[in-house]
Amino acid sequence: MQGLTISLAAKAASVNVETIRFYERRGLIARPPTPSQGYREYDLETVERVRFIRQAQEIGFSLREIQELLALCTDPLADCADVRTRAIAKLDNVNAKIRQLQHVQTALETLISACPGKGAVEYCSILGEVTAQEMDCRKSQPASGNRGSKQERKQGIEPMKTKEFSIDGMHCDGCANTIEALLSRVPGVRKAEVSFGEKRARVLHDPNAASDADLAAAIEKGGFKAKPNEE
Amino acid sequence: MQGLTISLAAKAASVNVETIRFYERRGLIARPPTPSQGYREYDLETVERVRFIRQAQEIGFSLREIQELLALCTDPLADCADVRTRAIAKLDNVNAKIRQLQHVQTALETLISACPGKGAVEYCSILGEVTAQEMDCRKSQPASGNRGSKQERKQGIEPMKTKEFSIDGMHCDGCANTIEALLSRVPGVRKAEVSFGEKRARVLHDPNAASDADLAAAIEKGGFKAKPNEE
DNA sequence: CTTGACTCCGTACTGCGGTACGTAGCGTAC
DNA sequence: GTACGCTACGTACCGCAGTACGGAGTCAAG
Incomplete structure (x- = not known):
């Protein structure tokens, strides 16, 4: 039923x-x-x-x-131009959210890497770090707060390219997720799909913002080996 | 001061x-x-x-x-590792959000480019893009694509019967939910209860509209094994 | 010494995203 | 055929993270 x-x-x-x-x-x-x-x-x-x-x-x-x-x-019958306008507005919205989260991501990463991971908490740098970052944020806030970057994304569509890499060193799906995460935070990467089974990554990116070398570097930062596949 | x-x-x-x-x-x-x-x-x-x-x-x-x-x-006894663990958990969380947002981004872009600013938009991929994510428990689940069998059932008083099946192949509560959904869309099924713990399904159905074999088939479509229990 | 801004403290209210509760009315199982 | 559980619907309430308000006290300038 x-x-x-x-x-x-x-x-x-x-x-x-x-x-x-x-x-x-x-x-x-x-x-x-x-x-x-x-x-x-x-x-x-x-x-x-x-x-x-x-x-x-x-x-x-x-x-x-x-x-x-x-x-x-x-809303199939609604004025399509209106729908399109709203969709573009939402896209802007989504992009803003992504940027905001990427900012948070960086902040957290800084905290994590600054923390030794062991020892007494008085040596833990997180409290200091968080507030120190605030100073940085102060400086960079005008950049992210002011949406001047709206212009660089006119109609929301840029020349995207898909690049494939063969990857060595993964030993579970978790590794694949890690690599996806690493790739996703490279500026200019729109989408990253990593398959543990097929030992490869497929990355949709703007070649002007993120070069193939950038992508490979991001993967290798995680301790894996990346070989670009010829297309 | x-x-x-x-x-x-x-x-x-x-x-x-x-x-x-x-x-x-x-x-x-x-x-x-x-x-x-x-x-x-x-x-x-x-x-x-x-x-x-x-x-x-x-x-x-x-x-x-x-x-x-x-x-x-x-807390002088607290360990820095604890703080670090929390930060890492948050980071994971943020990474997951970013990835999902990127799916939405893609979907919106698709929607925008599919709509030239004129004509009807009947299809929206946003829904699919986001919900596709949480299908990871069972990949074999048929996507919502096959909704062709819309049978007109008038609301009469029908003799309902409860049938039980033993089920093999479930490995989590999500599987149980999947089977419930599969059974629920068999015409003639009024109610489906699937217990992961007890490895069985109990189905309230109209035997004229849905035979026991139909029910078993629906379950097996999901990649599980169903054995009818004798009453 | 009055005026206006600030402080203290408690309580109430806001918006968001639900949950719970109570009273009927259905409907299946024992 | 009755007990039990589910449904329908409305209203009330919850936690979160504040914000607003009101009356009384304080302070510093004119």
Whole structure:
């Protein structure tokens, strides 16, 4: 049957029944019509939608933003130019989030590498480091706060290129994830897929911002060996 | 003067006066003793501490976590490794978020380039892009692509029956959820309960619409083994 | 010595994202 | 056929991280 009861739908989406009802009230998902007798029926599309909402929340979107995002999808008859405009606005938004997170990433990495990882806590540099960084942030804030970089991304599409590397030294999926993480933070990298089984990485990047050598360097920073594949 | 008033301290730390007071109530910073007459005095250490709190918040720590972190710093027995571990956990978290955001970014770009600014947008890949991530438990799960079999079922009173199956091949609760979803979309199934612990499924269905074989087939479609239990 | 800005402290309120609770009404199992 | 559990719906409440407000006290300048 296509019709799940609310509790089944909730279970399938790994949320609480109350959460489903809450999303209905918020207008995030459609409320199935109440039959004159019996229970309301939910379809798998709704379940998908709820999973999407949760996932999007986890990456930092608020319910309001998610609603807008979803409106882009379920608005086929709306003025397409408008949809496009909103999509571009969202893209800017996403890019800003990524930059913000990359900033955080760098900050955390600095902290971690500055910390010896053992010894008494009074020698732990984190408290000092965090506040020291604040000074740095002060200086660099105008750069990241001021969105001058909006211009460098005019229509949101740049000449992207996919590069493949053969990788030696991975011994589990975790290693693959590590490499993905290393690659993802190279400026100019849009997407990094690393397969442990196939021993290779495939990287979508802007060659002007990130050279092949940069990518290889990032991989080798993790202690792996990278050989560029000829295309 | 060495003792700052609350508003000066707040200004120095770039926060609201109320925020200082709030942190005091929370126990994040010490409350300077109220003199018998006059105002309380804040020192520069407190200001530093507040700055630290704000900075740590920005990197994604909650006030509760920050409190623990600060407690560690004043605990002579605490080990630096502990602090480091927390930072690494946060970093992992941030890395995962960045990767997911990049998927959304790709999806939005696809959407934007698919829409020339005119015409209908019927298809949205955002949903797929984000939700595709959490399908890692079972790759064999058929994607939501095959929703062709929409059968019109009118709501009559049908004789429902419960059937039990023993199931082999589940290795987590997620598998159980997958099977529930698979069963739920078999026409004629009213309710599906799958227990990972007990290795069995219990299905409430209309035997005229969904035979036991149909149910078994649905389960096996997910790569599991189903044996009907005798009643 | 008055005025205006600041402080102290408690309590209340905000927005977000849910959870819980209570009272009906369904519906399946024993 | 009744007990139990689920559903529908509305309303109330929760934790988080603050923010606002109100009344009384304090201080420093004019």
